[in-house]
Structures are given as C-alpha cells and as structure tokens.
Amino acid sequence: MLQATKQLSLIDFGNVKLFINGEWTSASNGSTFSVKNPNTGEVVAEVPRGAKEETKAAIEAANGALPNWAKLTANDRADYLLKVRDLMIEHEAELATIMSIEMGKAYTEACGEVKYAASFLTWYAEEGRRVYGETIPASSPNKRLFVVKQPVGIIAAITPWNFPLAMMTRKLGPALAAGCTGIVKPASQSPLSALAFAALVKKAGIPKGVVNIVAGATAEISDEIFENPVVKKISFTGSTEVGKKLVEKSANQLKKLSLELGGHAPFIVFEDADLEKAAEGAVASKFRNAGQTCVCANRIYVHENIKERFTKLFVEKVLALKVGNSLDQTVQIGPLVSKEGLGKVQEHVEDAISKGAEVLTGGKVTGDQKGFYYEPTVLGNVTKDMIIMTEETFGPVAPITTFQNDEEVIYEANNTEYGLAAYLYTSNIQRAVTVSEALNFGVIGLNDAVPGVAQAPFGGMNHSGYGREGGHQGIKDYLEEKYISLEL
C-alpha cells in the first residue's frame, strides 16, 4: 500500500485537507478523523473533521460563486466539465488506487468506476446544452407566454462510500451543467476519492467556490445543510433509514430532495433463460463491489425445473472468483468496507444456516483476520423466513430459492418494501415484457446484470426513494421552471 501511495499526485495521505472556496483547508478546531484501509485495518490518512463552521463556509463560498457560474453559457460550463472528465481519465490509475485503498474496491473494478464517473460529466456537459424552454399559445393576441429554466441555486450532494466517485459526479454533473454551485459531503469511510477529485476541479480551473468538499462530522454537516436557507436542493444516496430522517428535516424549509436509498433486488431465472448467460449475469450482479451496491442481486429465484443446472453453473463461476487485497489487479473480490459490514454478512449467513440453508460454497470469513474478507458464498434451500430474503445483505452472499410459475415469482419479487432494481432472464419476449411491466422497481435488468449508464434514469420506488439520476431526467431536479407572461 505504501508503495502505491508514493506515486500519488492528487492527494498527500499524510496531509489531507478539505476543499472550500478553491482552497485546501483544515478543520477550524484542528480535529481529524481516521480513514482505514479495509484490506489491512490500518489507518491510511487523517482527514480534517469538518463540521458546522466548515459547512457554513462552503455554502457561503458556493453562494458567492453562483451568480457568475449561472451566468456562463451552457457551452462554457460544458467546457469545464469536459476538462474535469479528461483529467479523470488521465488520472484513472491514481483515482482507482485511492478508491481501492480507502474502501476496498477491487482495482480493476475501481478503474471501471472512474470511467463510469467520468461518463456522467460527458453526458451532462452535453445535456446542459439542451436545457430548452417553451413558448405557449396565449389566450389573447397581445400576450406572449414563455417558460424558462433556471438553476435552482446552491445544492448539496451527500454521497455514499460504495461509489465514492460515480455517485458524486452523477449529482454534481447535472448540478454544474444546470448552473448550480454547491457542497459535497462524502462518506466518512471514503472521503479521499472526493478530495482527489477536488484536485482535478482545481486543475481544470473551475472558479473558486463552485465545488466545495467537506468531509467530517456527518450529523453537524447535514444539520447545517438542512438548516441553512441558502441551500435549495439536496441529493442523498444512502440507507433508507437515514433517507427517511432527511425527509423530515427537509420539511421545515421545503427543500427539494432526491433520495437514492436501499434495495433488495430479486434476480429471476425463468425456465427458458439462456442459463450460461443467466449464471454469468448473477455473478456480475451479485458480486459487483463484493456485493456492496444498492442494485446487487439480493435474492435469486430460479424455476424449479432448472435449479440443478443453473446452480451448478453459478457455483462453478463463483468458485473462480479470486478474493484478496483489492490493489492486486488479479483480484475480483476485495474486503468488505468495515467490521460492521462483515458482521452483518455473518449474521445473515448464520441465520440462514440455522433455519436450514445449505452452504453450496463459501460461508466463512477469510484472509488473515486483519482485513474484512468474506468468501463468495452461495446458499441453497433458502426459505422466506430467513433475514437474507427480506433485508439488504450488502455482501458477497447469494441465496437461491425456487419458484413454480410466473404469478408466484412476480408476487415474491414484489413482496418487499424496496423498489430499486430487479433482474429477469428469459428468452420469451411475451414473458420479458409482461414480467418487466409487473415488477415494481425503478430499474429492470432484462437479460442484463449491469443496467446503469449515464444516459438512462436511475432511481427507486417505495422505500428505495424518489427522484431520478442520470438520463435527461437527472438534470430536471437542478432546474426551476419559470413561467413568464408578457402583455404587449
């Protein structure tokens, strides 16, 4: 790891600072918090513990920068976004290394995330040029009616640890393209990626105050964001539990809020599916980021007639996954982000076993006990009463259960309070359409295990939140529509 950090140019692990008003800043009271490498449990950096004061300063800086940024043409803002995009691509290896060290994403997957994150800047640089207004036929000859779109103003992006770059650019890309300025509060487990990104923002010459990054005391930072009347829009990705609290907090000032919350994705394999493709898809969906994505397959439903064949293919592929230090480029499964994350996985597996599940592969903590590694695991004989079938596991465990007909599996898949992503594998076009339409989820992977792209809307239903990120939809939340009625 030390070897890896020696080559870093964007961030000095020994002297990490917050990014406020274009400057590198310490916390006013000098306090810090530790970021640990989940591969080793070692502290890799001390980060200034931003709190109320730093958040206030960041919001003030964003407010100061807003008029000039909003006044720029969409083309000028696009040029800035594309500059940052180019720098991200240029620094892919370094950004991936930082991410891998701070949150344990397998290096090659982290390189994929850098590209994914950059793609939101490309998409919104272009989408910002297409923020069209409207003219409306008037009711009298001496009137003209127009609708214009304007930036909402100061925004806050509260981002998760599992995609420290992509979930940030998925919010910042449309915000900046729309003409907003704001503050990012990265997760305390993985703030270094966001701060390295800030170095690129500076390098690209984005004016001071347009982007501010404050890591630190989550409750204090979020209180200031929600209480400060200058902040108009907040986008949060994280747990359903926290999301619900933020809805309450936003009520007082009627702040605009978008929420991308937890999921509990069903992965359905029908009798007529291409089983090789389905097994490959199940591995990709389940084990991405060691099972730590909101859209990971959490419960696998296989038609009873193909259970044996599918399970054999799936287990073979799972056995081929290499677990180890996330910086090793041959590793596919890094550690879980924390001891707590590992504990939850153990609890789900132990509960399932105690209720009759069969461990088909894995089922144990692995490694030298310093890192938070868990074996890629497949469970058979899974039943509805197991915690794993109702709660998000956020780890590399795939529970398999069976079904007999379409009605039954649609009912079971929808039988959850979540509604983020669902997957189905079938070669029957009729079934593909009817089941996709019947599933109450915001994202459907139809013979596709990784549906997320910058140009498509991503978001959930029910307890998985509201609002859409990505696509042309993703910029709408950062724009106000103003109606102008002109009497001649």
Ligand code: SIN
């Ligand atoms: C997430 O887990 O929330 C993001 C996954 C994606 O964008 O594909």
